[in-house]
Amino acid sequence: MSLARFANWLLEETGIDAESLGAHALARAVAARAAATVAPQAVNGDAAHDVYWSLLTTTVAERQALIDTLVVPETWFFREREAFNALARGGMERRVTHPGEVLRVLSAPCSTGEEPYSAAMALLDAGFTHEQFGIDAIDISSASIEAAARGLYGRNAFRGDALQFRERYFHATPQGWQLADAVQRAVHFERANLFEWLAAHPVRYDFIFCRNVLIYFDRQAQDRAIGLLRARLADGGMIFVGPAETGLMIRHEFASAQIPLAFGFRWPGGEGAHAAAALGGSAKNVRGGPDAAPQRSLHAALRPLHGVPAARAAALPVQFAVNAAVNPGVKAAVRPTVKPSVKPSVTQTMKRPATPFATPVFAAPKATPARAEIPGTPDTPTLAEARRLADAGSLDAAAHAAAQHAQSAPDDAEAWYLLGLIADAQGEAALALGHYRKALYLEPGHYEALTHLATLLEVQGDADGARRLMRRAERASPRGPGDANA
Structure with missing residues (x-):
């Protein structure tokens, strides 16, 4: 059977590129729906697909059923936790600068509710009352x-060790963990598609979560979706995207919010309300697999931001990181040492040149001596320590720690992956590419390295290379499209 007509329908209806879901996801979904709706004796024949096509194009309920089959939710509470910390901090700041105004938050797509409920818990923990915010x-x-409306969750919705929120906001039942009413009533849910809803909705939001959906769209749908999101963003507001989507925001001239590991972006100049007011919506999707395939394994993703537009670029007030010691095949990028009159902030240390993928030529400064790199001694930092430093925004220190760990354990793919993330965050794309590829050499199915390397290639214009990597990531994912959510 030719799937071309179904793929074209999916793109038109949702904006999803069928290939982004995996090589056989659409075929499996069509076969499953045909089996459920067409006479059993015709299920495997072309006639069955012709009959199913007629049903699909004439029945609203069946169109929704096929979308539900393709869109497999895979998410958990406080996924990429720093985004919710940034929401709480930013919300408190906005409450001071805009007293009396209701804080507006949008989650699109919201999947089965873990993301918007996490936002609600973060704001309640920050001291907000129900009257002070709306989601x-x-x-x-x-x-x-x-x-999402049921608010009942299994163990797969709770990941990691920081689960204190579960004791405060859930109670155990024989069926699972039931969310408290105080959190449920803070969120308004609606079944809708992204393009039509955003085009018609008049509210401007202070914070928008739109994570792990743009990567499923084709280029035209991505452009339209980002334009519509920009139109709905309040002046000074912030959009959170998925780790593999940061390059798309840079391409559309958004500026990094410079919050390590939050993957937040602002529109320069606060013009988010006016930039795309006239945009309409031809595609109709809210998500092509909410938190689905290409990001479903990023439990502790540290995906850094690629850069900022030229208008926001600044010199790097950070010291030279010695990366060549752990990767002789990749020349270390040399960045200048700047000695400001005051200690630079985390936001300063994350800035980089206007062209994030060009390696500028500077005179090499005197590097700060690293600790003795003796494998197996107490002086050799652990990978956990390197991640902790990266989480705190201490990227140079994290690079040193990860480099020393990689020297002592050169076959550890996680170390090279982390080095890639850090180099990526520092605007050293060539170095990041080398580290990601080293990780994939050691572990060809390394899910996160595949997705992050794909993002770099996409931003650099290698769409074919990025697509190939995303297909590999789909095959490497523990949950392919069509799998049930545990």
Whole structure:
């Protein structure tokens, strides 16, 4: 059977590129729906697909059923936790600068509710009352919206060790963990599609979560979606995207919010309300797999930001990081040492030149001596220590720690992956590429390295290379499209 007509329908209806879901996801979904709706004796024949095509194009309920089959929710509470910390901090700051105004938050897509409920818990923990904020949450999947409204979650929704929030806001039942009413009533859910809803919705939001959906769209749908999101962003507001989507925001001239590991972006000049007011929506999707395939394994993703537009660029007030010692095949990028009159902030240390993928030529400064690199001794830092430093925004120190760990354990793919993330965050794309490829040499199915390397290639214009890597990531993912959510 030719799937071309189904792929074209999916693109038109949702903006999703069928290939982004995996090589056989659409075929499996069509076969499953045909089996459920067409006479059993015709299920495997071309006639069955012709009959199913007729049903699909004439029945609203079946169109929704096929979308629900393709869109498999995979998310958990406080995923990429720093985004929710940034929401709480930013919300408190906005409460001071805009007293009396209701803080507006949008989660699109919201999947089965973990993301908007996490936002609600973060704001409640920050001291907000229900009258002081409002959260809207939309998703194209009616099944996901129904699950979110129930507020009942299994163990897969709780990951990592920081689960204190579960004791405060959930109670155990024989069926799972039931969310407290105080959190449930803070979120308004609606089944809708992203393009049509954003084009028609008049509210401007202080914070927008739109994570791990743009990567499923084709280029035209990505451009339209980002334009519509920009139109709905309040002046000074922030959009949070998925780790693999930061390059798309840079391409659309958004500026990094410079919050390590939050993947937040602002529109320069605060013009978010006016930039795309006239945009309409031809594609109709809210998500092409909410928190689905290409990011479903990023439990502790440290995906850094690629850069800032020329208008926001500045010199790097950070010291030279010695990377060549651990990767002789890649020449270390040399960055200048700047000695400011005051200690630079984390936001300063994350700035980089206007052209994030060009390696500028500077005179090499005197490097700060690193600790003795003796494998197996107490002086050799652990990878956990390197991650902790990266989480805190101490990128140079994190690079030193990860480099020393990589020297003592050169076959550790995680060390090279972390070095790639740090180099990426510092605007050293060539170095990041080398580190990611080293990680993939050691572990060809390393999910996160595949997705992050794909993002770099996409931003550099190698769309074919990026697509190939994303297909590899799909195959490497522990959950392919169509798998059930545990």
